[in-house]
Structure formats: structure tokens, C-alpha cells
């Protein structure tokens with residue numbers, strides 16, 4: 077199957093999925109019992125004024141009509157306006173996506189870079205000293221509450237050791253951000269040659285990225301180990317031994333066969349950690365999509381909540397698309413599957 | 415007499431592990447297995463589930479994984495003791511001089527390599543000097559020899575594209591491509607449908623005889639033994655309790671267990687996965703002294719508390735029972 081056909085088929089699958097996501101979020105938000113009209117109209121508004129606001133927002137229409145209107149706008153890339161910031165939601169989302177991605181990708185990337193080799197090594201010598209230690213460490217990672225980890229990091233590295241800057245955003249307050257290209261201050265700083273900004277952005281990144289790396293490494297270690305153990309116990313590895321293949325070759329065979337499930341798991345992990353990242357963003361005042369989305373939920377900012385969920389859904393779709401493409405590359409035989 | 419191809423002498427394999435109280439516990443899974451095999455002969459290894467048939471194969475091939483370990487005995491392959499040999503050296507023999515065919519062919523092939531590549535890989539692993547082109551040609555020829563149609567094209571197939579029967583043929587090709595002297599097949603046709611079973615076994619026998627290979631077929635199917643094997647060895651609780659030429663053992667079974675086995679499988683002579691006589695097998699952690707079949711044997715007598723010696727019942731036919739040959743014919 078060609079990559080092109082694969083993409084087309086995948087997109088056809090994704091559209092109904094996204095439609096479902098839109099519908100359910102829309103209904104959930106409407107039925108959540110929150111009513112922003114009174115807040116928008118202000119404390120002194122009369123009942124008539126509130127009704128007027130309601131009509132302006134289209135909230136007086138039947139629910140399904142509201143959904144159709146909303147859908148019609150979404151198709152034209154209009155996600156509505158946040159009544160909190162008064163900005164178009166799309167703009168808010170686009171501004172914040174790279175901010176969160178920066179945190180998430182560095183964090184999970186480092187978590188994977190550490191977690192995968194550790195998991196592999198543990199699996200190749202199960203119950204050895206290395207395995208025991210890595211299992212203990214990974215258990216620690218599992219049992220650490222995200223929020224608490226962030227606070228402890230700040231306490232230790234900022235307050236006690238003074239090695240890290242305070243957790244107050246993505247750049248030192250003394251500096252102004254570099255011109256926006258990617259949305260990551262670190263990368264934009266480097267591109268613009270503004271090394272001072274890049275350095276500050278890097279320093280701000282270290283602790284939150286470390287938190288996410290720690291939190292993501294634990295399950296990555298555990299899964300990589302489990303997947304590899306399963307491969308090593310498989311019939312084909314046993315039969316490879318029966319064929320007298322050299323240990324190095326058998327190891328390579330095992331790695332190749334473990335790659336697909338590990339990559340697939342990384343995809344799950346990446347999408348699953350978006351929620352965790354939101355908490356880390358709170359602790360470090362990061363101001364990314366996660367923090368913004370949580371705020372939207374708390375304030376009952378309908379359009380923003382819907383935009384947030386849509387962004388998450390799109391993110392998952394893209395991640396799994398990339399995972400599938402990676403699998404297609406990793407597994408030559410995938411092309412011959414029906 | 416010339417050295418046999420394979421001479422297994424008094425092989426003991428134990429599972430030695432610690433339990434939760436950190437006490438060492440030993441499951442005595444093989445308790446003195448002895449048999450020998452010549453080139454050009456096929457030996458059938460039968461016995462109820464858990465008797466130690468697969469474990470015998472793995473012990474011979476040096477494929478045991480902890481906690482299983484050979485604790486005593488010899489495996490003389492072409493006169494050299496595999497048990498005493500360094501593992502790397504055994505690894506070089508495995509897949510080359512001695513090969514194995516296993517029960518689940520589809521899952522035993524590397525899912526990510528084309529079958530031609532796998533055939534090339536096993537050749538070059540044992541003969542690094544062999545060129546790619548030559549190995550590929552041999553691979554295709556081998557696929558043809560095991561009756562795979564259109565071998566040129568099939569060499570490019572992935573394992574998941576094969577049927578169970580085709581996969582088993584590929585496994586036989588893998589086992590034979592390096593021209594081994596010894597071939598062990600552990601339930602090679604379990605899970606295949608009956609006509610395919612017969613085809614595979616016909617092919618197996620033909621190739622084994624044509625190449626003068628010594629082969630062991632492990633099976634639950636006494637019919638397979640009767641049709642395809644020259645000799646048979648009957649296992650019980652990690653020992654061979656009776657062995658000899660198929661006609662002699664099946665014609666005049668001398669050990670009560672062999673008789674029970676044959677009596678319980680009259681039609682196609684298939685030993686079911688369930689116990690033949692309903693009784694549990696002996697506890698490998700606490701084996702009785704003397705005859706291990708004692709608890710289930712209808713003829714057990716005080717003498718049976720002593721280990722039974724091997725009694726010769728005729729040319730090459732030996733039964734390990736105190737009363738072998740002295741039991742009434744109808745008493746099975």
C-alpha cells in the first residue's frame with residue numbers, strides 16, 4: 077500500500093471521528109450547567125439585557141441549531157471568540173500550541189531517550205541488579221504526583237540551590253522575546269541570534285522539561301521492558317536460538333520486533349501526557365495551551381473549551397498518523413497487509 | 415559396533431528454583447533418560463503430556479533456559495559430549511549439524527524477515543564464507559525440495575502470508591538447508607489439518623531417509639509412530655520406560671504403562687492431551703523411590719519399591735518393569 081493511499085484512507089477515517097468529538101464537546105459544554113451570559117452581561121444587567129446577550133451569543137436557539145451554526149463556522153476555521161480574552165479562539169490556540177509542544181516534546185523526547193535504553197537493558201537481563209534498580213526508579217516515577225514534583229523541583233533547584241530561575245514563565249522578565257518564527261523562545265532566540273534570550277529560555281525550560289521527562293520515563297521504561305521481554309520469550313526468538321544464530325543477531329532481531337510496539341506506545345504516551353503537561357504549566361506559569369484550556373474550563377468559556385478539546389483531538393490524530401507512518405517505515409511487511 | 419549418531423546416557427534435567435520462602439526446590443523433570451539413534455532411522459518419542467518429551471529435545475539441543483539445567487548424564491552426538499561442550503560450540507552445531515522443527519511454525523518464523531532471507535540467514539550464520547547469491551539459490555532449491563510451489567516467488571513471502579502447512583514446510587526447509595545429521599521434530603503437525611499432516615510427515619520421512627539423517631519425532635499420535643517411525647520410546651515421568659522397534663513395542667508391549675497407553679487410544683491411537691488413565695502424574699518435586707509408575711500401576715507389588723531394571727524383551731526391545739514379560743497378556 078502506498079503512503080499516499082494510506083494517508084487518504086486515514087483522513088477518511090478521521091473526519092467522522094472529529095465530527096463526533098465536536099458534537100460531544102459541544103453538548104458536554106452546553107449541558108455542564110455553566111451559563112456565561114450573566115457573567116458577560118455584568119452584575120448590574122437587567123433580565124432584558126441578559127436576554128439580549130443570550131440572543132447575541134445565539135444561546136436562545138435550540139441546541140441542535142446552535143451546533144449546526146457552530147459546525148458551519150468551524151469548517152471555515154472560525155472557532156468563535158473567547159468571552160474572557162475577547163480574542164478569536166483560533167488565534168489563542170495557535171499562539172499557545174507551540175508553547176505547550178515545546179515543553180511536551182522536549183520532555184517526552186528526553187523521557188524516551190532515557191527510558192527506551194533503560195527498558196531494553198533491563199529486559200535483556202531480567203531480575204539483574206540493573207533491572208531491579210530501574211524498576212524501583214520507574215515505580216518512584218509512577219507514584220510521584222505531577223504537581224508535587226513540580227513544586228519540589230522549584231523548591232530544591234530554585235529556592236535551596238539557586239541553580240534554576242524562578243518558575244515564572246518562559247523567559248526572564250528582564251528580556252523581551254525574540255521575533256516569533258516557531259513560537260519556541262529557545263529556537264527563535266537561536267535563529268534571531270539573540271543568545272541572551274535563547275539562554276534564558278533554555279534555563280526556564282530545564283525544570284519543567286525535567287518534570288515531564290521524569291513522569292514520562294517511568295511508563296516508557298516499564299512498557300519497553302515488558303514489550304522486549306515478550307519479544308524475547310516469543311517462539312521466533314526461541315527458534316532463532318534453535319537455529320544457532322549468534323546472540324548479536326538474535327538481539328538485533330528482538331530489537332527490530334520490539335520497535336513497532338514501542339513506537340506505538342510512545343504515541344499513546346505523548347497524547348496522554350497533554351493533561352499532565354497542563355499541571356506542569358500551572359506550576360511554572362508557562363502559559364501554554366494546557367494552562368489556557370484549564371482556565372477556560374474553570375471560567376466556563378464555551379468557545380475556548382471547545383477549541384481546546386478540538387486542538388487536543390487534532391493533536392492525537394496527528395500523533396497517531398505519525399506513529400502509523402513510522403510503523404510503515406519500520407515494518408516492510410506492513411505494506412503487504414490487507 | 416560403530417558409534418551411534420546420537421547416544422543419550424542417563425540424562426537428568428532438573429528445574430532448580432527458590433520458592434517464596436527462599437528454599438531451593440527441585441523439580442526432577444528428567445530422571446535418567448537413555449536412548450540412542452542411528453543415521454537413517456526415525457525414533458518416535460511418545461508419552462502423556464508433561465512426561466518430558468520436549469524437555470528431552472531441549473536438553474539434547476542445549477536449549478534449556480534457567481531454571482532448567484542438565485545435572486547429570488551425557489549427550490554423545492557423533493561421539494562428542496554436548497553437555498560438556500562450551501555453549502558457543504554447541505551453538506555452532508545447532509542449526510547446522512543438528513536441527514529442530516517445532517510445533518508452532520507460524521509464530522516460530524521471524525515476522526519481519528521474508529522467508530528467503532531467513533533461509534539465507536541460517537546458512538550464512540554457519541558458513542560466513544558463503545556468498546549471498548549461492549545462499550539464495552540454495553534457499554530456493556530447498557523451498558522446492560519441501561514441496562513449496564513457485565519457490566522463487568515464495569522466497570519473497572512474509573511469514574504472515576503463509577498457511578500453517580506452508581509454514582511448517584518452511585521450517586523443515588530451515589532445518590534441512592544446512593544438511594544436518596540429526597533432526598528433532600517436536601509435534602511437527604499439531605494444529606494442522608489431517609491431510610496436511612500426512613503430507614508433511616510423508617515429506618519429512620522422505621527427506622530424512624534420502625539424506626541418511628537420524629530423526630526424532632515427538633508426538634501424541636501413536637498412529638504417526640506406527641506409520642513413520644522405525645523405533646519408539648515411551649516416556650513416563652521423565653524416564654523412558656519402554657523402547658524398541660515399533661512393531662515389537664506395539665505388538666508385544668511389555669510395560670503396563672505402554673499397554674495402558676495403547677489400550678486407551680484404540681482408534682487413531684491418539685494420546686489425548688488429558689491423562690491416559692485419569693490419574694495424576696507423579697509430583698516431580700517429591701518423586702517416589704522405585705518405579706515411578708507404581709501409584710498408577712495395576713500390577714504394583716512390594717518389589718516395585720526398588721527401581722526396575724531394563725529387561726530385554728527381544729532384539730533391541732527393552733522394558734523397565736520388574737515384571738516385564740511375566741505379566742499375563744490380557745492384564746493390561
Ligand SMILES: Nc1ncnc2c1ncn2[C@@H]1O[C@H](COP(=O)(O)OP(=O)(O)OP(=O)(O)O)[C@@H](O)[C@H]1O
Pocket residue numbers: 429441443461462463464465466467468469470481698
Ligand atoms: N519452570 C518449571 N518448573 C518446574 N517444572 C517444570 C517447569 N517447566 C516445566 N516443568 C515440568 O517439566 C515437565 C516436562 O515437560 P515437557 O514440556 O517436556 O513435557 P512434554 O512431554 O513435552 O509434554 P507435552 O506433550 O504437553 O508437550 C512437565 O511435567 C512440567 O511440569
Ligand code: SF4
Pocket residue numbers: 669670671705706707708709711712713714715718722734735736737738
Ligand atoms: S515395576 Fe511394578 S509398578 Fe512399575 S510398572 Fe512394573 S509392575 Fe508396575
Ligand SMILES: [Mg+2]
Pocket residue numbers: 467468469600
Ligand atoms: Mg512438548
